[in-house]
Amino acid sequence: MRMDFVEEIEAVIPSLRRYAHALVHDRAAAEDLVEDCLRRALARRAEWQPGAAVKTCMFRILLNRYRDRLRQAPVRPTLVDTPPPPRLADRLARRAAHPAVHDVQEAIARLPADQRVALLLVMLEGMSFDEAAALLSISRQALIARLARARAALARMTASPTPRQSIA
């Protein structure tokens, strides 16, 4: 039973890492977030109920820690939530490797945190709306509205630069 607990946790780590990296856009911070989450999950083994949804619990811990870190972070503009930019070298390397995708990644990093959190659960982790809504403690309707806003914002941010030229 106890081994099952650890094994179940281990099985969730790959998706937790994938999600954390996409969420915070900074390798070291993402790994710290995952480690923090893992430590907390392991510390709660005594409270563990067999059959509990390990993945949901771990994502919930991770999201709580993420929000916690957002609150701890220095004051930043409230209209656009902009995490620290990745190092220039990383960005150039990514652009070279994925010329067509870097724009999406950077646009997602610029989404407001609540939209980024929700969108990545669905787009990257393939969670159902029911799962994601439960995890975020919001209604399905609120989740769908949030996803729609996120997709609309992404479309604006990744659109061709023509509109900007027309303004000038």
Place this chain on the structure above:
Amino acid sequence: MTTPPEEPVPKESLIRFHADDLPRADRRALADRIDGDPASRAALAEWDRQDAAMAAIYAPLAEEALPPRYAALLDEARTAPAARRGAARPRSGILLLAVLGPVLGALIGWGASRALWPAPPETAAAAAQAFRIYATDATRPVELSAAEVGPLAAWASARLGQAIAPPDLGRAGLALLGGRVLPGPTGAAAFFLYQTANGQRAALYVTTRCTAGPDRPTAFDTAGLGGFWWRSHSLCIAAVGSPGDATLHRVATLAYDALL
């Protein structure tokens, strides 16, 4: 008359369609409408492109071997389950870590060094001192009783400069007796006292303007009185008392989550 133009597909419906969240019949009906709506088709294609872009970047991460820092944590949980469940005293765990520190440090790096947080921490010492003085007071261990938890929380919040309230430790078998505000190492401190059914007492001691400390409950021991302490934002928190380490660890875990 030609066929009237259809209403554009609502974005919410499109979102549900894209995530395969619609019942089969609704999905089929919507698919027909999307076929006749170039804007919807373009949006779906764009979302597919976005999803594929993110998958291209992040999917490989999930295929990587488990990084050593996590493997070490999992191994620790597998090989020392008894200590975690409270059969062994955490202090012996710390001694063991001190002996094995260099080896473990090489293996799991930063994680081990945090477990070896230098003692004696000021907050922990102050918590132990407060516990010795007040928890043993037969007549007036607390200023405000559990019946006045609202005023107690308001008082502590006002003096510490941030919202704080005694957490519910019922799941650790402890009921709130009450609390008070005390002088702490860096200003006002909150002292919340709890009691088990058989009369053992434990306290949470919270100080503010805390600049250093472990970010997870870490065992400490001061002159025979032990507990766990950690830092959360500008707060340092210590759980101290006479119940066994297993109970105190549970107290610390509950408070850790509640007082974040």
